[in-house]
Amino acid sequence: MTTQTVTITLMGAKIARIFEATCTDGVFNTMTTKTGTLDLNDSMRGAKIDQYRAELAAGILAFRIRNTSTNQIKTVNLGDQLGETRTRNLSKSIVVDDNDQLEAYCDVA
Numbered sequence: 251m252t253t254q255t256v257t258i259t260l261m262g263a264k265i266a267r268i269f270e271a272t273c274t275d276g277v278f279n280t281m282t283t284k285t286g287t288l289d290l291n292d293s294m295r296g297a298k299i300d301q302y303r304a305e306l307a308a309g310i311l312a313f314r315i316r317n318t319s320t321n322q323i324k325t326v327n328l329g330d331q332l333g334e335t336r337t338r339n340l341s342k343s344i345v346v347d348d349n350d351q352l353e354a355y356c357d358v359a
Contacts, residue, residue, distance in 0.1 A: 251275050254307050256354045257284070258329070260294065261301040261337070267293050269352055275309070278353040290315065290352040300343035303336070304329030309358035319349040329354075 256273045258281060259266060269281040269290070283293050304311055304327065311329030316322070325342045329335075344350075 252358050254309075254356060254358070256281070256306045256311060256313075256329070256356055257304070258313055258352065258354065259303040260290075260299045260352070261303075262294075262297050262299040265294060265297045265299075271354055273306070273354050273356045275357045276355075278314070278355050281313075281352040281354055290346060291348055291350045294346045295348060296346060298343060298345050300340050301337055302327060302340055303338070304354075305332050305335040306356050307332055309356055311354060311356045313352065313354040315344060315346075315350050315352055317347060317349050318351050324350065 258269045268284040270284040271279045271281045273279040314326045315324045324344045
């Protein structure tokens with residue numbers, strides 16, 4: 251298994267936050283803010299988010315926003331390799347709830 255840094259920026263009309271994690275291939279990894287150790291629900295609670303930028307060095311990247319209490323997956327999206335990153339719309343706009351967590355899955359096939 252390999253690891254690599256994954257960066258995801260989540261954006262709404264009034265807020266944007268950058269999240270980062272050193273991801274291990276083949277498992278979902280919890281992301282925290284790049285400037286600290288806050289997770290999604292602590293840094294963006296109540297915010298409506300509808301766009302993202304997601305990147306990794308090599309391979310594939312998928313990420314999801316999951317409610318840790320109900321296990322409901324609110325949205326799943328794909329990322330880009332470095333140098334190809336662009337702003338995209340989330341598959342579904344969401345409002346961040348108390349138990350929402352941002353998780354990234356990468357694989358260098």
